[in-house]
Amino acid sequence: MNAPDSRFREILKALAPFALALGIWFVPIPEGLTREAWHLFAIFAAAIFAVIINAFPLLTSALLAGSFAVLSATVDPAKVFGGFANQSVLLVVVAFLVAQAVVKCGLGQRIALCVVSIFGKSTLGLAYSIFITDALIAPGFPSNTARGGVLFPIILSLAQGSGSVPGDETKRRLGGYLMFCGMASLSVSSALWLTATSANPIGVSLAAEKGLQVSFGSWLLVASVPALVAIGLLPLVLYRFFPPGVTATPDAPQAARKALREMGPLSRDEWITAVVFSFMIFAWIFAGTFNFSLAGVAIAGLGLLLAFGVLTLDDIYLQGSTLATFLWLAVLFALSGQLNEMGFMGYVGERLASTLAGLAWPAAYVVLLLLYVAMHYMFVSQSAQVLALLGVFLDVGVQTGVPVHLMGFALLFASSYFSTLTPQGGSQNVIFVASDYLTQGELYRLGLLTTVFCTLVFLLIGTPWVLWVG
């Protein structure tokens, strides 16, 4: 493979999505669909395809698709731009900004150290301390990537404190075990709370279009049992299949206590952050009662953190990547919503449903869930898969007779726990992968193990629980 060859392949790759779009565009429009719905499908499919084959980043794909949809009069501009006003999209954006405060003021690290000082005596205890810390701070961190940014330095210092370094093959595995625990923990803690990852409010919004209303409280209730079982067992499962080599870390609790003493009492900024986040979590929990908008609460939190100087304009000025997220998310979100409004999702649902027609609904439920999880091998972003497939899969499930809340919650939770399936299956993975404590082979193997385990827990324990509380 020489340079001209690879350049030629790059050009082919960049042209492939356009070829796909043209191919679908000019195929005879299937009966039962409008011209606009079919053309939008051509645009949307090409955009997702471009991301999957890595021809263009999400942002580029979304901007090209959105502007073409508008300029070709396939979709009303106001409908596309409406994605920027969507409360779920705004919640994601503001949450990214608000999470900076927890990292910056040191509150996140303090909470983590507290947990380690209690649970950190053994490697297994350290693993549990990671899972518990993560689960506790998750509702205030609607970005699991930001949460990874809090957990990672702690895990790194725990690994290094125990003498484990990436270069030393015999000692590497302790660090590798803890690093993977961090990734696995994020995938389950994200399933536990509605506000624990950006994909959740997007999924909730899509599910609402199918008639499934999910609140902060109802999500927590339904997720609690399977997620807590997974949190309780995952450290042991990983321990069994990837023994860390070192099992006792008697010094960790003391080191954490020492670090806590060195931190001293809560600083002004930590107090303010704690109060503002308590207000936000309280307001999110009782949003239904007070008729509060979730995004409005997040914006109030951001405004207060800026007013008190915990965050500064300079902190916001570093968040250009959040702007990129805002742009692609709003556009893809709007396009996906329009595909639904124009009847395309329903049409595909009917088709898939007719192929599953012979199946009883419990069988259809299992088949759809397994198919949805397995397809994550193709996606580099959780949000992208949620946007592309959650609506369709939910539709098909409902049409084959699966109760809407059962199918909906199963897909919503899966959208979180399938993130470890590949190293690039979620952006929060990347920081742990880059630590070099784990080989690519280990990452894929442990990722498959974790995803299969979570799928089983959510199927076998989550299913009866949803049906019982539902």
Place this chain on the structure above:
Amino acid sequence: MNAPDSRFREILKALAPFALALGIWFVPIPEGLTREAWHLFAIFAAAIFAVIINAFPLLTSALLAGSFAVLSATVDPAKVFGGFANQSVLLVVVAFLVAQAVVKCGLGQRIALCVVSIFGKSTLGLAYSIFITDALIAPGFPSNTARGGVLFPIILSLAQGSGSVPGDETKRRLGGYLMFCGMASLSVSSALWLTATSANPIGVSLAAEKGLQVSFGSWLLVASVPALVAIGLLPLVLYRFFPPGVTATPDAPQAARKALREMGPLSRDEWITAVVFSFMIFAWIFAGTFNFSLAGVAIAGLGLLLAFGVLTLDDIYLQGSTLATFLWLAVLFALSGQLNEMGFMGYVGERLASTLAGLAWPAAYVVLLLLYVAMHYMFVSQSAQVLALLGVFLDVGVQTGVPVHLMGFALLFASSYFSTLTPQGGSQNVIFVASDYLTQGELYRLGLLTTVFCTLVFLLIGTPWVLWVG
């Protein structure tokens, strides 16, 4: 003045807007206004006041005001968040991003050098080259701050090339003259094209609410005569009142030609940028004919520049300040729009109109325009004044009998040319001010001179022209 004193004053300053909001909130609601309209006025006035007294930055003020308006049920959340989907707001945001390409690929510098190579023989010629370059590139730069970023390095190298440095009192004035020409030029070029500054589409959107429809072409037609007269005379006026000391720069054209030769032919990225911007300007001009959305065109341009790799994700990741602009602009824009929808602007307009009742409409027109321009002493952002006052002033003008297109265009153009009134009157000024070629006294004096001159040109030449082309 010691430290505790200044800290106490900071706290007082931060509390003052809240006191103002509470004061207005609990005053008996004037007859003819709804409770919501009055409460929103309390929130909005406090937010603008906080910015004017420098208690909080625009972003903080906007977020606090927006979230309070939502959480207090004063305004429907969907109405506030609708600001993010507003096409003018999106145009500003995407334009900031697109402008990076012109700077990055070197096309902006090349155009500037071409103009200098023709006009650069004397100091006055250099000044004209700045004004003409600026006016030519302005329609493709919907951010005058970004345009300042292209002009500034050229002006700086012209000044230094002529031996003028800030530290040398005798030689300083050549650089000072050229620097101020840069600021003055931006203020007039922004009035020439609808897409030349972020405040313009905002103003157009507000004017549309009062029934004045402005297109890219109609703006250019109406602005052309007064703006070109101002461009033709301003370098001379500034030359007369701030003689630069050095008047001949015979080497500048040759230096520019040499720099152009060194640049070589257009690079791949320059070609792509030129083609994409030509497409955008073409599409903006004929947006009405093709029924194109202005923001859709800008998004397509950004998508293409990213797809061809002229801009990369890393360039976007540096644009956190654009995210901050997006957030405050969308929220303030929505609140200002709601004040209007709830009838508050109309109410104030009636009041102001009744105090101007005795005046014939031509007198009211002049009084309103002068008042609008003078009030810019209080504003640190052009967009903020447009959001706060343009709608009200236009309303009052219309109610006292001024033709809507006359009053509307006068206010729209003033919103650009009043930017030099104070050094902080527009964010694009800051880069020139920071060069240290001008003292604060000179800046205020030349700023007043430029603003008065432009006001006279737009009043005496612009008025009959607007009425004639009508």
